[in-house]
Amino acid sequence: MNRALPAVRLRVPTDEDALEWHRVFDDPEVMEFHGGRAAERSVYEELTARQRRHDAEYGFCLWTVLGPGDEVLGFTGAQPWPHSWGPAGKIEIGWRLGRAHWGKGYVTAAARITLERVRAAGVTDVVAMVNAGNARSIAVTKRLGMELAERFTLPSSRQEGHRYRLAL
Ligand SMILES: CC(C)(COP(=O)(O)OP(=O)(O)OC[C@H]1O[C@@H](n2cnc3c(N)ncnc32)[C@H](O)[C@@H]1OP(=O)(O)O)[C@@H](O)C(=O)NCCC(=O)NCCS
Numbered sequence: 001m002n003r004a005l006p007a008v009r010l011r012v013p014t015d016e017d018a019l020e021w022h023r024v025f026d027d028p029e030v031m032e033f034h035g036g037r038a039a040e041r042s043v044y045e046e047l048t049a050r051q052r053r054h055d056a057e058y059g060f061c062l063w064t065v066l067g068p069g070d071e072v073l074g075f076t077g078a079q080p081w082p083h084s085w086g087p088a089g090k091i092e093i094g095w096r097l098g099r100a101h102w103g104k105g106y107v108t109a110a111a112r113i114t115l116e117r118v119r120a121a122g123v124t125d126v127v128a129m130v131n132a133g134n135a136r137s138i139a140v141t142k143r144l145g146m147e148l149a150e151r152f153t154l155p156s157s158r159q160e161g162h163r164y165r166l167a168l
Pocket residue numbers: 001003004005006029030031033095096097098101102103104105106107108109129130131134136137139140143
């Protein structure tokens with residue numbers, strides 16, 4: 001892709017960002033591969049608080065992505081794999097944007113910054129775990145140069161999942 005990526009800013013999620021994440025993700029299309037419906041506000045309060053702890057401990061987290069006018073677009077970043085199944089001990093990269101912000105290159109821009117930061121923190125490889133039907137997310141992994149490392153069955157939906165990997 002030859003177009004210049006849009007400017008984005010990443011910040012460690014604040015208390016208020018829990019409300020912003022809840023607001024921008026309150027959309028069945030955004031949640032299609034995350035249970036299909038909006039999560040409670042308490043989910044985002046816990047998730048943003050956990051990211052602040054990750055930032056303090058590792059120097060990276062799932063950051064709030066801010067657009068050109070400093071509006072909250074969603075999140076992108078990295079965290080230790082958080083589930084009992086899957087790539088235990090690995091660092092996963094992940095992304096989620098409000099529907100109005102898709103199709104503008106924001107996540108690719110934010111993920112590139114993420115990769116630079118986790119590399120600088122000493123991480124040598126990252127994974128992305130994606131539902132095989134999530135074409136937009138798979139397209140992001142391709143733009144980042146990730147390779148498909150494994151096909152597996154997602155424990156929640158029993159659908160096919162892909163594990164993508166990138167050496168840094
Ligand atoms: C997955 C998700 C983050 C992808 O968002 P996205 O906007 O498609 O991804 P990018 O930010 O990389 O943008 C790429 C798109 O912007 C377009 N674009 C516009 N200007 C651009 C620019 N300057 N640079 C790069 N791309 C640009 C690209 O053409 C592409 O659009 P297209 O696919 O319609 O051709 C989004 O669909 C989402 O939040 N989904 C719900 C949550 C989710 O499923 N998360 C992933 C779980 S694994």
